[in-house]
Amino acid sequence: MSDSPLTATRAPSSGFSLFYYASPQTFFPLAGKLLWPTWIIAIALTIAGLYTGFFIAPTDATQGDSYRIIFIHVPAAWMSMVVYLVMAFWCAVGLIFNTRLSFMMSSALAPTGAMWAFIALWTGALWGKPTWGTYWVWDARLTSELILFFLYCGYMALQAAIDDPRRADRAGALIAIVGAINVPIIYFSVKWWNTLHQGASVSLTQSPSMASTMLTGMLLMALAAWAYTIGVALVRVRAIMIERERNTDWVRQLGNAAQAGDSKA
Amino acid sequence: MKPRQKRFALIAVGVIALAGAATLVLTAFEDNMVFFFTPTQVAAREAPQGRTFRIGGMVEEGSLERGADGTSVKFLVTDTVNKIPVTYTGALPDLFKEGKGVVAQGKLNDGGVFAASEVLAKHDENYMPPEAAHALEQAKKAQGTVVQ
Amino acid sequence: MNWESASHFWAMGGYGFFVWGSYAVTALLVAAELVLVARRMRAARAGAARDVAIERIDADRRGRA
Amino acid sequence: MPEPSAPLLETRALTCVRGRARLFAGLDLTVGEGELLHVAGANGSGKTSLLRILCGLSEPESGEVRWRGQPARSVRDDWRGGMLYLGHRNGVKDDFTPLENLHASAAIAGERIADTVLLEALVDIGLAARLDVPARSLSQGQRRRVALARLLADTRSALWILDEPFTALDVRAVAVLAAAMAAHLRRGGALIYTTHQPVDIEAERRQTLNLDDYAC
Amino acid sequence: MPEPSAPLLETRALTCVRGRARLFAGLDLTVGEGELLHVAGANGSGKTSLLRILCGLSEPESGEVRWRGQPARSVRDDWRGGMLYLGHRNGVKDDFTPLENLHASAAIAGERIADTVLLEALVDIGLAARLDVPARSLSQGQRRRVALARLLADTRSALWILDEPFTALDVRAVAVLAAAMAAHLRRGGALIYTTHQPVDIEAERRQTLNLDDYAC
Amino acid sequence: MLSLFVSVVRRDLLLAWRRRSDVLTALGFFLLVTSLFPLGVGPEPEQLSHIAAGVMWVAALLATLLSVSRLFESDEADGTLEQMLLSVEPLPVIVLGKVCAYWLLTGLPLVVIAPLIGLQFNLSADETLIVCATLLVGTPSLSLLGAVGASLTLGLRGGGALIALLVLPLYVPVLIFGAGALDAWRAGLGIQSHLALLSAVLLVALAVCPLASATALRIAQD
Amino acid sequence: MLSLFVSVVRRDLLLAWRRRSDVLTALGFFLLVTSLFPLGVGPEPEQLSHIAAGVMWVAALLATLLSVSRLFESDEADGTLEQMLLSVEPLPVIVLGKVCAYWLLTGLPLVVIAPLIGLQFNLSADETLIVCATLLVGTPSLSLLGAVGASLTLGLRGGGALIALLVLPLYVPVLIFGAGALDAWRAGLGIQSHLALLSAVLLVALAVCPLASATALRIAQD
Ligand code: HEM
Ligand SMILES: Nc1ncnc2c1ncn2[C@@H]1O[C@H](COP(=O)(O)OP(=O)(O)OP(=O)(O)O)[C@@H](O)[C@H]1O
Ligand SMILES: Nc1ncnc2c1ncn2[C@@H]1O[C@H](COP(=O)(O)OP(=O)(O)OP(=O)(O)O)[C@@H](O)[C@H]1O
Ligand SMILES: [Mg+2]
Numbered sequence A: 001m002s003d004s005p006l007t008a009t010r011a012p013s014s015g016f017s018l019f020y021y022a023s024p025q026t027f028f029p030l031a032g033k034l035l036w037p038t039w040i041i042a043i044a045l046t047i048a049g050l051y052t053g054f055f056i057a058p059t060d061a062t063q064g065d066s067y068r069i070i071f072i073h074v075p076a077a078w079m080s081m082v083v084y085l086v087m088a089f090w091c092a093v094g095l096i097f098n099t100r101l102s103f104m105m106s107s108a109l110a111p112t113g114a115m116w117a118f119i120a121l122w123t124g125a126l127w128g129k130p131t132w133g134t135y136w137v138w139d140a141r142l143t144s145e146l147i148l149f150f151l152y153c154g155y156m157a158l159q160a161a162i163d164d165p166r167r168a169d170r171a172g173a174l175i176a177i178v179g180a181i182n183v184p185i186i187y188f189s190v191k192w193w194n195t196l197h198q199g200a201s202v203s204l205t206q207s208p209s210m211a212s213t214m215l216t217g218m219l220l221m222a223l224a225a226w227a228y229t230i231g232v233a234l235v236r237v238r239a240i241m242i243e244r245e246r247n248t249d250w251v252r253q254l255g256n257a258a259q260a261g262d263s264k265a
Numbered sequence B: 001m002k003p004r005q006k007r008f009a010l011i012a013v014g015v016i017a018l019a020g021a022a023t024l025v026l027t028a029f030e031d032n033m034v035f036f037f038t039p040t041q042v043a044a045r046e047a048p049q050g051r052t053f054r055i056g057g058m059v060e061e062g063s064l065e066r067g068a069d070g071t072s073v074k075f076l077v078t079d080t081v082n083k084i085p086v087t088y089t090g091a092l093p094d095l096f097k098e099g100k101g102v103v104a105q106g107k108l109n110d111g112g113v114f115a116a117s118e119v120l121a122k123h124d125e126n127y128m129p130p131e132a133a134h135a136l137e138q139a140k141k142a143q144g145t146v147v148q
Numbered sequence C: 001m002n003w004e005s006a007s008h009f010w011a012m013g014g015y016g017f018f019v020w021g022s023y024a025v026t027a028l029l030v031a032a033e034l035v036l037v038a039r040r041m042r043a044a045r046a047g048a049a050r051d052v053a054i055e056r057i058d059a060d061r062r063g064r065a
Numbered sequence D, E: 001m002p003e004p005s006a007p008l009l010e011t012r013a014l015t016c017v018r019g020r021a022r023l024f025a026g027l028d029l030t031v032g033e034g035e036l037l038h039v040a041g042a043n044g045s046g047k048t049s050l051l052r053i054l055c056g057l058s059e060p061e062s063g064e065v066r067w068r069g070q071p072a073r074s075v076r077d078d079w080r081g082g083m084l085y086l087g088h089r090n091g092v093k094d095d096f097t098p099l100e101n102l103h104a105s106a107a108i109a110g111e112r113i114a115d116t117v118l119l120e121a122l123v124d125i126g127l128a129a130r131l132d133v134p135a136r137s138l139s140q141g142q143r144r145r146v147a148l149a150r151l152l153a154d155t156r157s158a159l160w161i162l163d164e165p166f167t168a169l170d171v172r173a174v175a176v177l178a179a180a181m182a183a184h185l186r187r188g189g190a191l192i193y194t195t196h197q198p199v200d201i202e203a204e205r206r207q208t209l210n211l212d213d214y215a216c
Numbered sequence F, G: 001m002l003s004l005f006v007s008v009v010r011r012d013l014l015l016a017w018r019r020r021s022d023v024l025t026a027l028g029f030f031l032l033v034t035s036l037f038p039l040g041v042g043p044e045p046e047q048l049s050h051i052a053a054g055v056m057w058v059a060a061l062l063a064t065l066l067s068v069s070r071l072f073e074s075d076e077a078d079g080t081l082e083q084m085l086l087s088v089e090p091l092p093v094i095v096l097g098k099v100c101a102y103w104l105l106t107g108l109p110l111v112v113i114a115p116l117i118g119l120q121f122n123l124s125a126d127e128t129l130i131v132c133a134t135l136l137v138g139t140p141s142l143s144l145l146g147a148v149g150a151s152l153t154l155g156l157r158g159g160g161a162l163i164a165l166l167v168l169p170l171y172v173p174v175l176i177f178g179a180g181a182l183d184a185w186r187a188g189l190g191i192q193s194h195l196a197l198l199s200a201v202l203l204v205a206l207a208v209c210p211l212a213s214a215t216a217l218r219i220a221q222d
């Protein structure tokens, strides 16, 4: 009964792991290239949107100039919902295909989504005072949007509290995916509970009940918000990639380059 | 049961529960969950006496009277069937207009007058410049005269 | 042009507080986020560079030993 | 479909990362029926981490675990049902007596074991005198024994995975446990364990995996 | 007034009762400077209970503990100040790094030890690579090492009382610890410890107390 | 599977019985909050009856929020949780069993004691019945949702605050429907729709929470 | 001895800083209770300002009662408490240090945040000041008394309920003087006598509690 020779041998670390690391490594430079065009588009759209919103779109017949809050309120509200859905999507992809890049995308989006949700709440409250006569009511649309904001906060707080990135990713994914139920509730809440918040002015099935210049301004600002979100998320995801992949070769090469740059300067 | 069958049974139970939830939500919506009463309900004495509640409807055209002190107002809330008189002292929201939606919170006093402590304006999804609104109004009026 | 003068523009038909309150907070948040995100990127790059530096020192030491 | 000829448990190119550190990489191992694998290594070399991967409590960074020739994740129920894991922590409830503890563990594992079998196990491991006290007033070694009594009562599992089973045990208890392990191996079971104590376990076929050799 | 010629620690007719059971009775022992006392005995024989009585954490049922010839209770400060106890539990905070843990322990013990001394102890016990991680992500053996590093940094205590110090330690760490114990004995310190592992500690004078002999 | 569920429930109840007085923590807390209120607020009957449903619901919510973080704690600390994860039996059923036992120990007593509190707050028999009914349907949802939070934050730094952040948004609707039922009834509306919504929340929670919680536990142990 | 005290305080604060969000539990709880109330009770300004002092004091009391049972728990679990008992340093000073850190983490934040809650409850500036002052003098007593309860029940089955049972009778006077001050002031009486009584309680607690708590800890570890 002597010890048999060790059956375990060290395998060359290629094969599976190559596929595994491929995505961040190739995505990093790609994201870098996309960055500047995105910023330029975002700035251009913002300027165009604000100009249309303030100088071309006329005063509203009932609300007067307070309605001009629409140019941020609606893009922010839309983005807060869309970003959450995109986050949930990336999380689901990450859980199914076990790709780390998708989790990184998700955590890169969260702060921006939370910001949009906050802006939607803030501008909505400021808009509510002159129009409805109150900053806040516990109506379904408002409450569910507030819950969306909390969901973003919960996602971020949970990720921050967990040291192990893999566990953080998976735990966050659970919130993102389960919380996604909230988004349709927000969207349809004005139909289901007919309370203070107005119904949809823009929908796929009906022509918009809004003067065309107003609509143009709003859509331009919405597109600007899209571009901004993409830009910020790209920068953040690049930062996250470096933070998490510190001990991989491609980040080392990056560090090498930075060192070289330092010594030149 | 094999583990696989167990899992299937669990999924089935879950789906049934979700379906049950959906039906319950739908039945809840059939009921009046909304936190305001219509003037018709108030007229039918369905609303509570001496307690705070909310009333919702349209401000009757031409019913708005401003008090001498400048801050108290009186108006009728209508759902086109019944009308309830409402009194209120305080600043009105800017969207408060005759013919537009309103939600008021307060109590019904003995005279059947609703004493509001808060008045909120409800606004629809239409946005248009004043000229367009004017034109629309003209058109409506014209149509009205034709029908009459 | 909607506005007769700059003061009209800032008054926003009497809704200046609400409208500019919305836009200002949005601008502030966007600016803050851009700054934070840039700082995070810089910190990440610096960390990677530091790792490489440490590795080099380590390698040097070992080479000498 | 498990292949009858396939080894009980194999790993392919297993890599484990904890925190920032990569503990081991490219680890291949094979454990067949009746085989003993002693995982050795210094403190912090990753023994516990490896064992938790082998029983499915954590996911490897890359690589895969195979159970009877199939990817273990795809035959998860077989895998879990065929394995018994005992970690650093005893899984013993302070408020239960030893017998109640064994019943509770069996219930959670989805088994139903007769009282007599459990009692016999407790007596064999030397807890006969402490059957009616709650575990909170047991000594360190006695608590460990409660956890280990599960092994003596187990005839179902094909593979035992034990993380430092001998800690806190006195010489007699170590001998009892070693005998139980040998019996398990004779029955055709396999055994993976770690220990820092030199303990002799009878086995036909044995391997030692020293994780220090794999340190990155 | 401590008598200089008196042994460091003695017990007179010590009796210990836990729950219903009388663990030992009429236990007399004497430990002098530079002396090693190994407390042996089966699981549950009362080793931990005895050690806790010797360091004053619990009261014996009857009998007394004497410190340098005086009843220990009457010279409590001397007794506490001259002794270092390490129990089953590590006294390691999950959220502190190893160094912070040592600082916190020293502060509680009313000592102030220089960073360099503590760092040296941590390096000696083999934690150099894990200095900046919180204890929660240390392996079992590494945690135990954090607790034991206190011993390496200690030069003040006349008596060490260690309850199973070797659990979870790998071979190298056991050797380091045994060396530290030997050094302590050479310095004239005394040492009382329990273990189930056979570990060789260099000592001029040694005793073994087998509690199984005292079982009632 | 049913036998597994039953044995988990029995195990947790037995455990609780062994630490008897711990069981009463949630109930004691509920009694405390509801009894201290009249003390702090002053004993004006109408005012008390006005705030009764709110106070009772807030107390129930807090009682759950505070105790639920311990739901998996001891199982994690002593290693039983590992064994649960490794069991052939479906983890969601084990979780459901634990939640069920938890509710029997922390939720049900509140429902049972509520009439007493109702008396203290000057509620009529009908009103008391309504509060009890909403609590009966609502507290299981609180337990189920809380379990998800507990498993997500298991072993984390700052579990307490984090669990509140995660779970509270989900509790608020339950609180609003639950406490709102009495107001609706007083306002002359029926309470059917409130109860229907509470039941809907419960059903969704029953379907989703055990699964989510089980997943979170697996993640937490990784 | 002062340096011992300071180093114990620093150690506990550092520990708390490491589990940052845990610190906020008491504060979060306080905010939660005080914010959920308007939600559950309905937002009528006079009513709110009427119950404000009571709600805030009850919330502070509960926040202490719920968190204080953990004061010695982690030290006991990981063996640090044994080391404290074996230290040459006087145990009461160590205990006082721990209580002090505990108050800094759970009592002081309540005092600091109280003005905000005052706003929410529609209190005037003077009224807010009074509530803050009573909280400032009263919460340390709550912490000290709670520590005795915590050490008496350390490691016992059912610590949670027991501690409430033991400590509550001592808390009630503090609650009554504390919440009563505002009412007295509103009634036109001064608040000096209330504050004097609260201070007296604090002084007695300072003298007695560390000693009592230290003794209880020695007994608990036997
Ligand atoms: C805090 C208060 C408010 C919140 C949380 C809020 C939230 C939202 C959300 C989530 C949406 C997007 C949903 C959708 O597209 O249907 C939305 C859309 C919108 N909101 Fe608000 N809102 C608030 C106040 C207001 C106020 C006071 C007004 C104006 C009177 C307003 C006008 C609009 C408009 C015009 C849309 C676009 C609707 C569409 O065409 O889809 N909101 N709001
Ligand atoms: N959650 C974690 N985060 C970071 N590092 C970790 C974590 N868990 C474990 N480690 C590290 O991983 C390494 C391996 O730990 P593991 O528990 O597998 O060691 P082990 O071989 O079982 O050691 P021991 O013999 O001491 O039990 C250790 O260096 C430890 O510090
Ligand atoms: N609180 C208690 N109540 C009742 N019995 C107790 C209590 N604490 C310990 N015992 C019993 O006292 C005996 C001695 O326990 P002790 O921990 O001293 O043993 P030990 O010799 O250290 O054993 P081990 O080698 O397992 O650590 C055990 O049989 C134990 O069951
Ligand atoms: Mg280990």
Ligand SMILES: [Mg+2]
Binding pocket: D139, D140, D141, E047, E048, E049, E163
């Ligand atoms: Mg012992």
